Amino acid sequence: MIEIIDLVKTFDGNRVLNGVNLTIADNVLMAIIGKSGGGKSVLLKHLIGLLKPDSGKILVDGTDITTLGSRDMDKVREHLGVLFQGGALFDSINVYDNVAFPLREKTKLSESEINDRVIQALNDVGLKGMNMKFPAEVSGGMRKRVALARTLITEPKIVFFDEPTTGLDPIILSSIHRLIMTTHKKYRFTGVIISHEIPEIFDVADRIAMLHEGVIVETGTSDEIKNSLNPVVVQFINGGLEGPIAAV
């Protein structure tokens, strides 16, 4: 379980997170929605320990990760997986080596065992036969799939998705969402999806939390969010120009 308690972060006098409180139960797919530049990615970087907050706590299975040193944080990260916005594939190595990378570096598996798992992971994300391609030679959607295969190959307990469908066409977007759901069913991880894909995200996530002006203004199931009376949520999911969210 992940518990975020009163998380505050300020950059150059600009308070990006203003006391975030959120609980994410085990095995749940939680989507965090909110307008662009609203601090969603900053929140994600805190969750994976890449940023330290000014104040507040993040409890992962009861351990406050905001106070951990790099060695202890690495122990927590052994159970985390992150799908970055652009995939963050290593562009100097091919698709196969990218997916095999965490296994080669973090496990003592033999090369044949690694091969079996990489082939299986690539099949799971529908990328059979793409082994020798380099990241620059595959499309944006394929890069996300490779990155998902690399993220899931170590079977993490918690997976973070940072805007996994940004910049993709509607068909690829649906296929990535379906892939997230099927892999979630198969691996039973706790998922946190940072997204502003409305309304598609309602069909993917078990629960939704809306981040606005550095605080979580609403949490609930997809139906609860869709029927919310909170003017911030109503404006955001309807894409309205009038309301409490300033349209820039």
Place this chain on the structure above:
Amino acid sequence: MIRKLGSWALTTLRKMGDMLIFLANAIYFAFIPPFKFRLLLKQIRFFGNKSMVVILLTGSFAGMVLALQLYYTLRKFGSDALLGPAIALSLIRELGPVLAALMVTGRAGSALTAEIGIMRISEQIDALSSMALNPFRYLIVPNLVAAVIVFPLLTAIFDVIGIFGGYVVAVDLLGMSGGTYFSQMEVFVDMKDIRMGLYKSLSFGLIVAWVCCYKGFNTGYGAEGVSKSTTEAVVTSSVLILIWDYFMGSILL
């Protein structure tokens, strides 16, 4: 005015502190296993291969120019027989390490900063951290160690090619005897001179890899950030090479 000056001094001091902590981290991880030998070999090839042509070209022309200029000067004093040792000493003690380091900075150092910078902005470094893997082990240590190994080798090649470049001009163009050119060299060039060049090139390797890795690792946003880091890396490395060369020269003279 005083506030601005104070703010600039504080920022500069903080950046210098950051750079020193970065170097201390890199040196610490260089001695703590697991070591990444394959990455080290890759980076040795990167520095050596990328810079070889430019080292051969600049080395030979540096020797040729030295031969022309020194011959003209030495002849005025009737000491043209000392052209060989003059070229060898200039190259081995001073010009070889400095020019080779400046060339490698322009060729491989800039590419290194750009590569690490692109890895930073495309979140590849964050991806390493999120996998509980230390980016210093994968990106910084191999480059630092490779540069310390490769710089003396490239400097040695630069010196040898430079001496032969000088030979071509002295013997084929200026009509000097080949025997005089080399025999006097053996008399005047000591082991101390070679050691001085070696120490200089070792330290220049460390400086270039340190500055270029630091600038790439702490690059700003987007293509503009990478471009700025790359320029800063080349300028800072070049300036530091010349400043450090003076201090090394004063100490080792």
